[in-house]
Ligand SMILES: Nc1nc2c(ncn2[C@@H]2O[C@H](COP(=O)(O)OP(=O)(O)OP(=O)(O)O)[C@@H](O)[C@H]2O)c(=O)[nH]1
């Protein structure tokens with residue numbers, strides 16, 4: 043009888059994704075395109091924030107948005123109405139985007155033509171943090187109704203984020219949300235990270251987010267010259 | 269479940285590389301933060317291998333608990349509700365994740 047042999051592999055299952063993500067970042071540097079991966083729980087206000095941001099910066103930066111909507115093109119339409127280009131990514135019902143789906147999206151919009159491409163990731167706080175998409179920077183939105191203890195429950199999301207946007211500050215009086223506590227919890231998970239409170243509904247604070255985008259975009263432009 | 273597809277593809281590649289005649293079982297290690305239930309992993313694995321050279325093989329999942337290393341005092345601990353996700357040594361929440369994000373194909377049990 044044949045004997046079963048145990049072969050030790052210890053192989054990282056996500057290695058191919060990590061390699062492709064690095065390649066994508068190098069490509070984007072060459073194209074002088076800034077790719078922002080925007081993550082949040084469902085309904086935290088990703089699309090509303092993007093429409094506001096587009097209105098604020100579309101005169102300075104050429105923008106496209108890649109929407110990972112599961113089965114509707116509602117969000118893509120809202121982006122186009124706001125004045126940017128948009129495409130719908132085919133996620134096949136997946137709960138996150140990976141580097142492969144992202145590169146396919148970049149190819150089909152021809153990312154070279156844009157200064158800023160935003161990836162609206164699938165609404166989910168768990169696995170989008172696991173899969174490196176190849177984005178230049180990661181942003182996450184925490185909305186007030188979700189609570190100020192989210193950073194404690196989803197540490198990885200706050201660790202991979204480069205900026206945290208706190209949205210729906212208009213409803214703070216109705217929720218038990220302590221802004222200082224939220225900021226302290228975020229600082230704990232990711233010391234030194236920038237936190238930008240906004241109200242996407244009214245546009246309050248969007249100028250701060252736009253300033254962050256402009257600053258980061260400038261960095262990649264200077265990097266290329268260096 | 270792109271994780272499952274990745275495991276199957278990687279195991280097929282390893283089977284070829286190692287020259288195994290048949291795979292009886294693959295063993296994966298999943299970090300707790302990845303948030304995948306072994307029950308679903310197995311269910312989707314058994315679907316995904318249909319029609320491949322891994323059909324008939326089984327999967328075993330080991331969950332790796334989250335371990336954090338405190339930035340302040342350096343001790344390692346399991347962050348959870350009981351300690352409010354904070355360091356039991358000094359109360360700080362600033363920490364590096366040293367385990368819990370992995371997704372590893374640990375072993376294949378093969379027949380030659
Ligand atoms: N009160 C309040 N509501 C907001 C704000 N921003 C967004 N909303 C509302 O929150 C809901 C969800 O907003 P979206 O922008 O569609 O959220 P999303 O994250 O893109 O949602 P999904 O793509 O479905 O995950 C909508 O009803 C918005 O009107 C805000 O600043 N304040």
Ligand SMILES: [Mg+2]
Nearest residue numbers: 088089117162
């Ligand atoms: Mg949306």
Ligand SMILES: [Zn+2]
Nearest residue numbers: 137138169170
């Ligand atoms: Zn997922």
Ligand SMILES: [Zn+2]
Nearest residue numbers: 338341355358
């Ligand atoms: Zn400590």
